[in-house]
Amino acid sequence: MMKRIATVAMLLGMVSTAWAAGDPVIGKQKAALCIGCHGVDGNSSNPDWPNLAGQHAEYLAKQINDYKSQARKDPTMNAMVASLSADDTANIAAFFASNKVNITGANKGSIELGKKIYRGGIAKRGIAACASCHGPSGAGNPAAKFPAVSGQHAKYTAKALNDFASGARSNDPQSMMRDVAGKLKANEIKAVAEYIAGLH
Incomplete structure (x- = not known):
């Protein structure tokens, strides 16, 4: 991966x-x-x-x-x-x-699980850390066209991850996001999305 x-x-x-x-x-x-x-x-x-x-x-x-x-x-x-x-x-x-994203904050109940997955992935299930592409602060990687995710609405992020998981969205290079999102459970998607909302 x-x-x-x-x-x-x-x-x-x-x-x-x-x-x-x-x-x-x-x-x-x-x-x-x-x-x-x-x-x-x-x-x-x-x-x-x-x-x-x-x-x-x-x-x-x-x-x-x-x-x-x-x-x-x-x-x-x-x-x-x-x-x-x-x-x-x-x-x-x-x-x-050229504009600055407004950071709205994360749901406190999801922060620990979301942080664990975002920063470290889930090795035993072959899930890469989100930070490996999107960076520790969620700034992304413009050269690789990996998006900034910091401060994104949790509801939108969860939808994007669910769309990648189901294949409804398939414009990710070499199925990278589909591979990751497809292995995440519903509560894990929610936790990552909530963590990202307050990430900066």
């Missing part, structure tokens, strides 16, 4: 050098279509919708492009991004990346 992570990180790092950075000032104007769900600065007030503030621009651009190609399926998002140009995508991604 760790060898696969390193290989994917290296390959994605090579690809990322060709990505053109966007303009956050232009992106702020273009992001008008996003603010109804994701907030004026990318901090969503609804836990069903992810915070985009502080997310790596390249990761955001990948998700937009995956919605455009329907490699990632969501009827609302597929329609919202359909007409975005490559420049629009880069600019919107740059705008949200």
